[in-house]
Amino acid sequence: MSNYQQLEKHFKKLSRFNHLGAICGWDQASMMPEGGNDARSAAMAELAVYTHQLLTDPKLQALFTQAESESLSTEQQASLREMKNRWQQATVLPEDLVEAQSKAGSVCEHAWRNQRKDNNWADFQTNLEKVVELSRQEAQIRSEATGLSRYNALVDLYEPGMTTDKLDVIFADVKSWLPDLIQQIQKKQQSESVLTPQGPFAIDKQKELSVEMMKLLGFDFNHGRLDVSIHPFCGGVPTDVRMTTRYDEVDFTSALMGVIHETGHARYEQGLPKEWAELPAGEARSMGIHESQSLLFEMQLSRSLEFINLLAPTAQALFNREDDPAFTAENITLFNTRVKPAFIRVDADEVTYPAHIILRYEIERDLIEGKIEVADIPSLWNQKMTEYLGVNTEGNYTDGCMQDIHWTDGSFGYFPSYTLGAMYAAQFMATMRKEMDVEQLISDNNLTPIFTWLEANIWSKASTLTTDELVIRATGESLNPSYFKEHLISRYL
Amino acid sequence: MSNYQQLEKHFKKLSRFNHLGAICGWDQASMMPEGGNDARSAAMAELAVYTHQLLTDPKLQALFTQAESESLSTEQQASLREMKNRWQQATVLPEDLVEAQSKAGSVCEHAWRNQRKDNNWADFQTNLEKVVELSRQEAQIRSEATGLSRYNALVDLYEPGMTTDKLDVIFADVKSWLPDLIQQIQKKQQSESVLTPQGPFAIDKQKELSVEMMKLLGFDFNHGRLDVSIHPFCGGVPTDVRMTTRYDEVDFTSALMGVIHETGHARYEQGLPKEWAELPAGEARSMGIHESQSLLFEMQLSRSLEFINLLAPTAQALFNREDDPAFTAENITLFNTRVKPAFIRVDADEVTYPAHIILRYEIERDLIEGKIEVADIPSLWNQKMTEYLGVNTEGNYTDGCMQDIHWTDGSFGYFPSYTLGAMYAAQFMATMRKEMDVEQLISDNNLTPIFTWLEANIWSKASTLTTDELVIRATGESLNPSYFKEHLISRYL
Structure with missing residues (x-):
């Protein structure tokens, strides 16, 4: 051997x-x-x-x-x-550092659950300072081993090959047009009248709707299943993908859109190449590419009027709302594409979402590089939220800088993946549009060519290419955020 | 340390x-x-x-x-x-023997699934001969290591301390009275009129009934759950017991009695002592003692009129059969205690069941000790089935000597555990009857004293005592099969 x-x-x-x-x-x-x-x-x-x-x-x-x-x-x-x-x-990491990080992260995260509720920044700061100190040590060690800068050495764990040099350029571009775009969209949407579907929506019917949409999106139930958990995720293994969701009787769209999102992750896993099964080269490329698949399904595909036209009759029939004006495809589409700057990242629409990410990126980058301290976070948070989204978070730690779990256990370098995913998704979809009439295919309920493209260009490549090679082969160029901007303008203006 | x-x-x-x-x-x-x-x-x-x-x-x-x-x-x-x-x-076993056994067992079991359907003894015999040859080698090695006889060395894997000296005496006693008892019971039951509950019985209602009975029997749903599988079992770990069942729309009693049986296994696991958790001393004592708990629940407790009196109203309500004469407690009890010699062990009632076991014990004992060969099995099977149960299996391998999975993968020495379990169960219950009015407790829906006794005397002891010590401390004497005989006479004559 x-x-x-x-x-x-x-x-x-x-x-x-x-x-x-x-x-x-x-x-x-x-x-x-x-x-x-x-x-x-x-x-x-x-x-x-x-x-x-x-x-x-x-x-x-x-x-x-x-x-x-x-x-x-x-x-x-x-x-x-x-x-x-x-x-x-x-x-590369010494065992005692790993152990210290595990302990500090566990303490910080556990206490955070109540500290966040209590808006208690002071006590949280003490715990977070320990976590940051250890993450800086980790970054230093990884930096020495890889030759990357300290923050880049952490980003590399999630997005191999991605660096602040690239991210700074990409996000500076977004910052130059996003705040203005948000205002324009809000102005346009002011005149729209949108109905909110009124529940309650029975859980078993929501589950049926979820399964129908998973089938429509090609989820292979011979290699996976759908269950319920408090925090939805896509787990298991490529031969047996375990998706979960959480049903809300008041709002059926929250589980539905969550299921469609996870189905994107799931199809990537199910589409990974059999010949590289059980090997690192056969695993998904990066967090950003994984997110590109979930966002391609959830945002690019499923918030389009063409897709909602496929979805609406099933929802109407299951919930017995054939005559409910809130259940027309047009209204559901409007309902699913509302744009509104707000405090919480996980509830944000696809237009304001990048602002939440850029803010976190800038703070965690400077934190790991030692340019700012934990004590500086609240004022920076408020300053950036005001600048990018016009939202004031002063004194509101709960819905401000204490809202996310990521930093509590030292997961620095992960946040950029979300917006990179949205950008890759837009770029992939723009490439597909050059090769096929995507909207017509969706209208014809013929999604196969879209999945075939994804399987050939993304899923089957797994990690046999670098991220940059993957994107260049699939789209003819490296990551180009202009496709994301064009997508937002085309959909929202 | x-x-x-x-x-x-x-x-x-x-x-x-x-x-x-x-x-x-x-x-x-x-x-x-x-x-x-x-x-x-x-x-x-x-x-x-x-x-x-x-x-x-x-x-x-x-x-x-x-x-x-x-x-x-x-x-x-x-x-x-x-x-x-x-x-x-x-x-003690060399790796190449373990591997050879695994392969031969896998081949034999896999082929058996179709050979059994085809009543194909000849081809099965060839495969089984290989399995037996390897099991004899295993027995020889274990015999040399333990000083036990070859067959005893295999029994010891499932029933530590049990030997053919004891089993021969116990089973000779049973054989001396069982065939006659079966005839007497059949004669008595000829005059009984029993109604068969007519389905279909909805699966979701059967599940509700199962869960209700599990609650009644003290199953801790904070440390376990009930699901469905083709072959019901009780698995998982003591802190999280995973029970399964299989529902039959035609006959609700099959899943119900199966669930009650597995609940006996489950309560033993859930009742194992926390202070010995994760250690061999904290595990269940033996297969026979495990089976004693499932049979104590399924046979001793749940086929009594007193228990069926608790069960019947729930079943009537769930299936909407308040006025169905087949759903009276008396009729369900009669239905659940019919005695009829037949081919199949797993479908046998508690009276004829020991005959199936003794037959298998006698054959596998002589097979491992080299006194008979695989080719002798069919005629011995027919001879013993005729002698013990008056059932002719000549030429019928499917429902005769090819019905069980155990021998196909070399699990010799396991069969006695089933009947030992029934005997331990009877002995435990007889001891309880000296300390409490069991029937009155059941009638009062006050099962706690029964569970408390089991927990104190069986469950909490785990494997900290030998089987013999366990039984002597719990009942004042070693295994005594006369309690089982008395139980059968008292219930059936």
Whole structure:
């Protein structure tokens, strides 16, 4: 067995243990009774220790060195690169730092749940300062190992190849036109009259509607299922994708749009190439590319009038609202494309969403690079919210700088992925429009050519290409945020 | 850390990986879509390799030797004994034998599924001969390691301490009175008129009834749940017991009695002592004791008129059968206690069931000890079925010697556990009757004293006592099959 083959065998073993963890994690969130939690958490922690051992196995170093001089195909070289990345990212941190981060993150996140409710910035600040201090240490170590800047070394964990040089340019562009665009759209929407569908909407009917939409969007129920959890997610493994949602009897569109979003993630997972199964090269490319698939489904496809025309009759029939003017495709479309600057990122529409991300990016970048301190966050938050969205958050930590879970456990570098995803989605869709009449296909309920394009250009490539290579091959150019701007103008103005 | 403590740590680690396997195994049977099976099986196989490595870790031998000279409490000594048993049972077999058994068993079981349908003994015999040959090798090795006879060395895997010396005496006694008793009961029952409840019975109502009965029987839904699988089982872990059932629209009593049976298993698991959690000493004592709990629930408790009096109103209300004469408590009780010798063990009533077991015991004992060959099975089967139950199986392999899955993968030594369970159950119940008015308690819907007795005497003891110690402490004597005989006479004559 060649060194490369030994590495494949080792990483497949790791993948199989991760498989067990993914299913037990899904179970913990969607099936497990509360009383099972302590023992399950102990079992999951034991698994995490073991998978970390597998990933940092001392024998790997020699295998990597020797495999690099073996004769490998282009794809095997990419596979080797991805395995080595995982190994380097896992081995570079000293165990005591990982443990300290885990503890500090756990303390900060746990306390945050109540501190946020109590608008208690002062106590949260103390905990967050410890988390940031450890994340700065992590960034320093990763920076030395990779040659990237400190913040870039963290971004690289989620978006390999993405840097502040690129992000600063992209986001500066967005900032130059977004605030004005938001105002124009708001002005235009003032004159629209929109009806809010009135519930209650029975959960079992919402579930039927969700399943119908998943089928319409090509979800393979022979390789996955839909269940319920408090925080919706797309988990499991590519051969068995576990999607979850949460139903709200008052507003059926919230679960519905959430399900469509997760279906985008799910189809990416289900469409990953079988020949690279259980290997890093066969996994999804990055958080941004993953989000591009969910947003392509949720925003690009499913908030269009053409798609709502497919959806509305099913919703009308299930909820018995054939004669309800709130259930016309036109009204549902208007209802689903309202734009309104507000406090909360996760509730934001696709137009104001990038402002929430840019604000967080700028703060976390400077925080990790040591240019600002935790104590500076509230005033910066308020200043940027006012500037980008005209929203005043002074003294309101709950709905301001304490609203997100990400920073509490040290996940710095993740936020840009959301907006990168929206931009990739717009760019992919713009490319498809050059090759096919997307709106006509949707109107004809013939979505297959769209999925075929995604499968050929995105899903089947997995991580065998770098993100930049993937995007260039799919669209003919690197990430270009102008497609996102054009999408917003075309849909909203 | 003492050697004993190091052993505890090691076995807790093993238990946590078994936890992940139990949940993923449950998921595979009850939740997983078909398309997920290949990758799941690969993940489960990888886990099995690893847990076998943990159990046969070379460092354990020295730890056991050194722990034995450490100062240990009585319970710690029992804990050490149980850990060592697991280790010895796992380490004694050479890897190539285990692998050969796994392959031969898999081939035999897989082919059996169709061979049984086709009544094809000849081809099955060829496969079974290989399985038996390997099981004889296993028995020989285990015999040399334990000093037990070959068959006893296999029985010991399921019923530690049980031997053919004891089983021969017990089963000879049963054979001396059972055939005659069956005839007397059949004669008595000829004059009874029994109505068969007529379906269909809606699945969702059956599920409600199941959950109601589980609540009545004290199942803790904060530490477990009920789902559906093709082959019902009780899995999961003590803190999170996963019960399954299968609903038949034609006959609601089949799922109901199955659920009550599994609830007995489940309460044993849920009642295991927290202080020995994740350690072999904290696990259920044996297959026979486990079965005693399921049969105590299903047979002793739930086929009594007093219990059916609790059950019937719920069933009547759920199925809207308040005026159906088939739904009176008296009729349901009669329906649930019919005795009829027949071909199939799993469908047998509690009176004829031991005959099925004794037959299998006698054949597998002589097979493993080398006194008979696989080719002898069909004629022995027919001879014994005729003698014990008056049923002729000549030429009918499908419903004769090919009906069970156990032998196909080499599970020899397991069958006696079923009837030992029925006997332990009768003995436990007889002891309870000396301490409390069981029938009155059931009539008063006050089952708590019964569960309290079981928890104190059986569940909380787990494997901290040997089976014989457990039974003597609980009932004042070793296993005594006369209680089972008395139970049958009292209920059926």
